[in-house]
Amino acid sequence: MHLTDDDIIRSISAHSPEGIEALYDRYGGLAHTVALRILADRGAAEDVVQESFLAVWRRGSTFQPGRGSLRSWVCTIVRNRAIDRLRGDLHRTRLDTPIEGQTIEPAVTDPWAAVALELSGEEVRKALAELPLEQRQTIELAYYGGYSQSEIATKMEVPLGTVKGRVRIALDKLRASLADRLEAPWQTQ
């Protein structure tokens, strides 16, 4: 039986183990990929994923539909825990995104994305590739590197206002590129 995200949310809210199971089956692969990208350590990534899903189980669902999709909620939980762990590690293994010469990894078959996501990885990669390099690097430093805007400004040797502008413009461009294919199509401003 196919469960919708709403079914999963209801199940988790009812403190049902089946809800966590369904959530993991749908987004566990994504969570692991994000954690591994940030931490570059399989053991640490597995710990973070397990801690994240256990936290959802123990605290019940704090998901708020008006604050984004279930997918982005899981991503945020895992991403935040991974960044916390990255910052807390005594021996930092943070992946420093090179400022120069960043390339996008070649696409591979993405079976879980086809199920869990409304968009293929190829479409997102294309949209990211269309961003100017400095905009893409800025949002990746923030999202995967856990850098604050001040740290990014220092690293990229640009004013704080420039960092703010790059992040917003990058997200606005991605929003415009992908809006017609997302779960909740928006009116682009």
Added chain:
Amino acid sequence: MADAVNCDEAQDLLALDAVGALEPAERAQMEHHTATCPTCAPLAAQYVDVASLMSAALEPVPPPARLRRNLMAQVYAEASAAAPNPWWRRLVAAIPASRGITVLGVAAVAAAVILGFWGVAGGRSASTPITYVVSGSTSQPLVTGSVTLDSARTEAVLTVHGLAPLPASQVYEVWLIPAHGTPTGVAFLTSDPAGNAWTAVVNGSLDRFETIAATNEPVGGSPGPTGSQVLSGHLGSS
């Protein structure tokens, strides 16, 4: 109170927050503005969704199977411990201790065959296996059977009749349940070619367990009982 920001400034902050780069000092300004602005409030969710989509560009790295197994084992263990009166606790409480030792000819013989004729030749000391009744649940009331333990309570043979056939995606998993604690999955029932008799052999000490039961589970079993209980029986005491 935080300095007020306009929509343009607030949207900068929302974008920063969506990628995790917002400074703590600016969070109050952002939240104060979005709490009352009908334009910026929905934008917050949009930016969060867009930012999370960046992960779709990553090459997927599937997690190892043990991650799911360990996670669900923990979840089910906590769920069982927290349940005020899970079905298997009600079961242990409901089965009268006096409903115990019964010798069932056919089943006892079958068990003895499987267990190698305890107490007969082979240099083994005389010991009599003990057989207990198992009965069907409300979901499968026609189920009958027995479980036969060796005298040392280190092996058991469960023999059951009347079980409904299962789809290929499911199995009947056998559980041993202590007086206090969580059920332990120990075996799967397998049927004869005609599907008339189902049997499971359990190895290992049965001393601390009071009840044997079975549920239908996905193929491969589950860390804890998730499906309907189909049968149960009291194991007596060691």
